[in-house]
Amino acid sequence: MTQFATFHDLAGKSVFITGGGAGIGASLTDGFMAAGASVSFVQRSDATGFCDEMEAKHGTRPHFMKCDITDVDLLKACMDEGAAKFGPITVLVNNAANDTRHDTLGYSVEDWDWNHAVNLRPHFFTAQHAVPGMRAAGGGAIINFSSASYGMGNAGYPAYVASKAAILGLTRAHAREFGPDKIRVNALVPGWVLTERQMELWATEDGLREHLAGQCLKEHLVPQDIVDATLFLASNASRMMTAQAMVVDGGVVFTG
Known part of the structure; x- marks a missing residue:
């Protein structure tokens, strides 16, 4: 993985990622490990092979736990397991x-309830579960993934778009609530990142x-574009940024 920037303060951090074994999530795991962080992650599908690759590449192994994130109790138990292995989670x-x-x-x-149980509910309950450990550690960073689809007003997946819009409200509320504890909460808003899933299921020549x-920028987004932005939000390089929505979409959605 080519890194355009390095964030040395991430070395040794205990990082927990949902969906960290495939797509953008796998690139995030790779990126945090390259920065020297200890990564635990959950994934619904088996990620053993991916962990083997990461161990061969970095000399250390991420801690993978199989989990359906709609099961909040299991998700919290996995967070506890990750914290027991690598120390209190300070980057979520x-x-x-x-x-x-x-x-x-x-x-x-x-259908609606299931959609939000995947796309919105975990953001609330993972924060709820991580905050006590972050408080004890003296602070932390929470990065909530939203999507430029809500800003574009895309049709074709309305429950998903609604959840991604709601994530911004949740991010701002949690930033206000936990700011006194030196816990920063920001949203990352990716555009259309051409992962294998996107290329297989929905990308057509005309659509692309x-x-x-x-x-504005005439180049398609790749996972590395999202990794570097996430590392920035996790790092003290962004120490006075909170309650913000950081858009990485090549200039489709305009904010401000």
Whole structure:
């Protein structure tokens, strides 16, 4: 992995990532490990092979726990296990999400509840569970992944878009609540990052061309673009940043 910036204060940090074994999450695990952090992560699918790769690459092994993040009790237990292995979690990255396409008219109450149990609810309960340890450690950083889809007003997955908008409100509320404890809470807002999942399921030649036309920077996003931004938000390089939404989308959504 090529790093454009290094954040030396992340060395030795105990980092917990949801969905840290595939897609953008796997790149995040790789990036934090390259910075010298100790990473524990949950993933619904088996990530043993990925952990083998990381151990061969970095000389240390991330701690993988299989978990469906809709099971909040299990998710909290995994956070405890990660903290027991690497020390109190001082960097929490709420990355896991599911952007499966759906429409409004065919969506049930059960569909809606499941969507938010994946895309919004974990952000609240992981923070709830991590904050006591962060307080005891003298501070911490929480990075909540949102999505530029809400700013674009995208159709095709309304429950997902609603959850990603709600994450910004939650981020600001938690930043205010936990700021006195030196806990920073920021949202990262990625644009369309061309992971393997995106390329396999939804990227078409016309769709890619149309999306790129809407970007100021005429180059598609790759996971590394998100890794560097996340490391910045986790690092003391951003020590006075909190309650913010940091957009990394090539210039599609404009803020301010």
